[in-house]
Amino acid sequence: xxxxxxxxxxxxxxxxxxxxxxxxxxxxxxxxxxxxxxxxxxxxxxxxxxxxxxxxxxxxxxxxxxxxxxxxxxxxxxxxxxxxxxxxxxxxxxxxxxxxxxxxxxxxxxxxxxxxxxxxxxxxxxxxxxxxxxxxxxxxxxxxxxxxxxxxxxxxxxxxxxxxxxxxxxxxxxxxxxxxxxxxxxxxxxxxxxxxxxxxxxxxxxxxxxxxxxxxxxxxxxxxxxxxxxxxxxxxxxxxxxxxxxxxxxxxxxxxxxxxxxxxxxx
DNA sequence: AAAACCGCCTGTCGGC
DNA sequence: TGCCGACAGGCGGTTT
Numbered sequence: 001x002x003x004x005x006x007x008x009x010x011x012x013x014x015x016x017x018x019x020x021x022x023x024x025x026x027x028x029x030x031x032x033x034x035x036x037x038x039x040x041x042x043x044x045x046x047x048x049x050x051x052x053x054x055x056x057x058x059x060x061x062x063x064x065x066x067x068x069x070x071x072x073x074x075x076x077x078x079x080x081x082x083x084x085x086x087x088x089x090x091x092x093x094x095x096x097x098x099x100x101x102x103x104x105x106x107x108x109x110x111x112x113x114x115x116x117x118x119x120x121x122x123x124x125x126x127x128x129x130x131x132x133x134x135x136x137x138x139x140x141x142x143x144x145x146x147x148x149x150x151x152x153x154x155x156x157x158x159x160x161x162x163x164x165x166x167x168x169x170x171x172x173x174x175x176x177x178x179x180x181x182x183x184x185x186x187x188x189x190x191x192x193x194x195x196x197x198x199x200x201x202x203x204x205x206x207x208x209x210x211x212x213x214x215x216x217x218x219x220x221x222x223x224x225x226x227x228x229x230x231x232x233x234x235x236x237x238x239x240x241x242x243x244x245x246x247x248x249x250x251x252x253x254x255x256x257x258x259x260x261x262x263x264x265x266x267x
Numbered sequence: 268a269a270a271a272c273c274g275c276c277t278g279t280c281g282g283c
Numbered sequence: 284t285g286c287c288g289a290c291a292g293g294c295g296g297t298t299t
Binding site for chain 2: 068069070086102103104105106148149150154216255256
């Protein structure tokens with residue numbers, strides 16, 4: 001896909017290309033702007049920051065995308081694949097087409113004219129350190145944990161300190177570390193934070209190796225399914241016996257999200 | 268100021 | 284069989 005020229009762009013769902021905070025202010029004009037600005041551009045590189053995708057054009061123009069729950073990019077070099085009911089954007093390329101599909105309309109693809117405008121937008125101001133980055137040290141975590149009075153799962157789910165953990169991995173990591181998800185971050189001691197840090201590294205590394213979790217049809221870019229779901233210890237298993245102590249796994253709601261943990265093993 | 272809560276979305280599934 | 288409510292969850296915006 002990189003090196004390809006964009007012949008034309010068609011936005012089918014205008015809210016897909018709105019800026020942060022402008023989702024409600026529907027405007028067809030903005031979609032037209034998006035289409036016009038990208039016409040003739042050439043894809044040069046694709047990167048990732050937390051859960052965001054960053055597409056860079058040869059001219060310096062940028063696209064920032066978040067897939068949220070159900071978004072997907074499909075590149076079809078043959079040009080034979082047809083759009084589906086949930087196709088929100090089509091990029092006509094010099095060779096084939098790129099689709100942005102999204103069933104639930106949470107995802108977006110935002111346009112920025114250059115790096116400076118992206119920076120000044122503050123779009124990434126709440127995206128913290130990558131969980132597998134060597135900069136995410138136990139010492140850094142301890143320092144961040146100390147200055148907050150929120151539950152440890154809430155912190156892991158928010159992206160401000162650690163970027164990229166969602167509901168599945170927050171639950172799995174806390175189980176592995178033996179930490180109760182409602183524990184306040186400022187109550188965790190050095191040893192617990194060390195264990196949490198190690199669990200984050202171990203579980204994410206393993207999950208990536210297995211291609212992720214692929215619950216409910218989520219797939220890899222290749223169309224294959226990840227197999228980490230087989231390794232889940234607690235996610236989606238409330239009512240079942242704890243794999244460690246055999247006591248019943250509990251289900252609670254934290255921040256509106258289902259949380260499964262073992263009352264006995266997670267202190 | 269910080270933390271908790273709400274709303275956006277549609278497909279799927281269980282219960283009646 | 285079909286309807287209908289509950290559920291799935293990232294995270295910005297709003298309320299407490």
